[in-house]
Amino acid sequence: MARSCNFDRQEKLILAMELFWQKGFAETSISDLVGHLGINRFSLYNSFGDKQKLYRECLSFYLDNYSFGASDTLLHEKAGLVEIEAYLARFVALQREQKYGCFMQNAVLEKSLDDESVLQECQRLFCRLQTSFTQVLQDCQARGELLVNVQPHQVAAFLVLQLQGIRVLGKAGEYELLDNAFAVLQGYLGTLNTKV
Amino acid sequence: MARSCNFDRQEKLILAMELFWQKGFAETSISDLVGHLGINRFSLYNSFGDKQKLYRECLSFYLDNYSFGASDTLLHEKAGLVEIEAYLARFVALQREQKYGCFMQNAVLEKSLDDESVLQECQRLFCRLQTSFTQVLQDCQARGELLVNVQPHQVAAFLVLQLQGIRVLGKAGEYELLDNAFAVLQGYLGTLNTKV
DNA sequence: ATCATTCTTGACTGATCGTTTAGATATGGC
């Protein structure tokens, strides 16, 4: 056989993702990547194909490993309105830490128009988010915790929209606006609860 | 004196804005601009300074002339919850037409991190939006149309967040998600009304 | 009509872009 690769591919993929996440596709040059990843130019091409392919792979990795990270609260069986509210609260708080915003959202705004596959990947996340929220809300309703006239899939869509809005205001550093908006959102979620 | 400029500066500024709006800062080259504006490379530099300056001027022009375009409904004196709802409905509908999203939002996500003045311009719009909504809601409350326990500036912040979320989902082509989310938003606005 | 001034033009700068090539180096099976 032959010589084996002397770096960890996934480790380098994560480094590339970080760079694209921070700087976007266009503003990240191959030279930037070479420097940040610490591997040779050709090795980068050999391992990941061209810039587009690497970007797409980074996006996929982000979607599978970073995007819905705070969702443990939502996925356990007995999750309800309280958990949704806690999830959103943590998501709002997260904006003060993640200065670079959301890689997926950055990708939608920068590249969805000229790269169909990027758009599809992002839509896949929206679908996944809506499905998760819908599931939790349906369970709530089954347990009698959620008003019967509420449509789970509609509220789920509404929550997905909230996440996107929060991300934008977070990237813009509009933390006070965020806190005020979240107070209203909290109030709304309260009105859905049968127990109050 | 001397020779006068043989093109309309503002007309060319609008053309530049369109291009930056569609393609973003990084993906728009000076050559692209030269082609789209139909003026010479040097004339462009002579009239608008460098690429950064031109971009910033385009952003300012957008903020002053395009961003709050559908706001006529909100600015007249007797505007209330019905007008806010109508404004949001039109804003949702607008997403199916404006494929390139919001120039300001694109700017926030692409350039706010490495250009402080871009960030400030965008924050200026957020402030303006919140102020307008707050004014309308305060007037509502004064007329007894809005529940007294509602905080106008908080709901205004909430509405600004909705606009941003709508824009993101619009750019992602998530029209069904948008419609479902809007239905919920509509329902929420209804609960604020004293008349119902 | 003259002339200073300003705009227009197209070629040009050095730098950087994404990508590729050829040759040196290391690996694993025999």
Next chain:
DNA sequence: GCCATATCTAAACGATCAGTCAAGAATGAT
């Protein structure tokens, strides 16, 4: 140890990038 194979390295590719320059063309006051 040897060979086949794959990876690594440095240099280079043509193209394009943002920005500039010198020379010609048009203007308006005199």
